Amino acid sequence: MVPAVDVASFDRVTALAREHGDVRYALGIHPLYVETLADDDLEILEARLGQGGAIAVGEIGLDFFVADHDAPLQERVFRAQLKLARRFDLPVILHVRRAVDAILKQLRNIEVPGGIAHAFNGSRQQADMFIAMGFKLGFGGAMSYEGSRRIRALAAGLPLDSIVLETDAPDMPPAWADGRRNEPANIRRYAEILGELRGIEWHEVAAATTRNAESVLPGLDRV
Numbered sequence: 001m002v003p004a005v006d007v008a009s010f011d012r013v014t015a016l017a018r019e020h021g022d023v024r025y026a027l028g029i030h031p032l033y034v035e036t037l038a039d040d041d042l043e044i045l046e047a048r049l050g051q052g053g054a055i056a057v058g059e060i061g062l063d064f065f066v067a068d069h070d071a072p073l074q075e076r077v078f079r080a081q082l083k084l085a086r087r088f089d090l091p092v093i094l095h096v097r098r099a100v101d102a103i104l105k106q107l108r109n110i111e112v113p114g115g116i117a118h119a120f121n122g123s124r125q126q127a128d129m130f131i132a133m134g135f136k137l138g139f140g141g142a143m144s145y146e147g148s149r150r151i152r153a154l155a156a157g158l159p160l161d162s163i164v165l166e167t168d169a170p171d172m173p174p175a176w177a178d179g180r181r182n183e184p185a186n187i188r189r190y191a192e193i194l195g196e197l198r199g200i201e202w203h204e205v206a207a208a209t210t211r212n213a214e215s216v217l218p219g220l221d222r223v
C-alpha cells in the first residue's frame, strides 16, 4: 500500500502500481505538504479519485509537531479531503502527529468509511475511539526500539483485530537500520516483534494483520 503525499507524487504511485501487480495506492495531500498547495490541487485530487484506481485517500491528516505549522490551513485541506473520501466512499490513511483530538473531532463531523491511523502514537483511550469509528491502527519501526515503552505496550495490549503493520519506508527506520534506508521488506521483522510482544507466533500476527488490512482497505485484493 503506497500513499501519495502531494499532487506531484500522484503519477509516481500510480506508475508503481502499474509496474508491480501487488502494489496498491492512495491519493492525497499530506499535512506537511499543504504549504506548497496550488489553487487547483484539490480539484486535481477530486478528478483523479473520480477516475478510480486509488483504493484510499491518503496520506492525509494533521501534523502539529513541526514548528511554524499553519493549523487552520492543514485543517481546511484535511476537511476537504475527508469530504472527498466520503463522496467516493473510500477509506482514509491518516497521518496523526500531536493532533489526535483534532483529528477525532473532524472524523466525528465528516463520516468516512474507516481507514488506518498510521504510526499510531496516542493513548489507549484515543486508540479505542479510532477503533470505534472503524479504524485500524498502524504499527511499525517505532515498535523495534526498546525505549518506545508506550507504543510497545499499546501494540501488546490492543485487540489484535485492530492492528495493521506498516513500514512507512523510507521514513521511520527500525532499530537495526543503522543509517540504511528503511524498506517494505522489514514488514516481516515487524510481525516477529509484534509476535514477541504478544506472546504469539509471527505467522499468526501476519495472518491477522493481513486480514485486518483487507477488511479496512477493501480495494487491496482488487486486481
Ligand SMILES: [Zn+2]
Pocket: 059, 094, 095, 096, 118, 119
Ligand atoms: Zn505519516
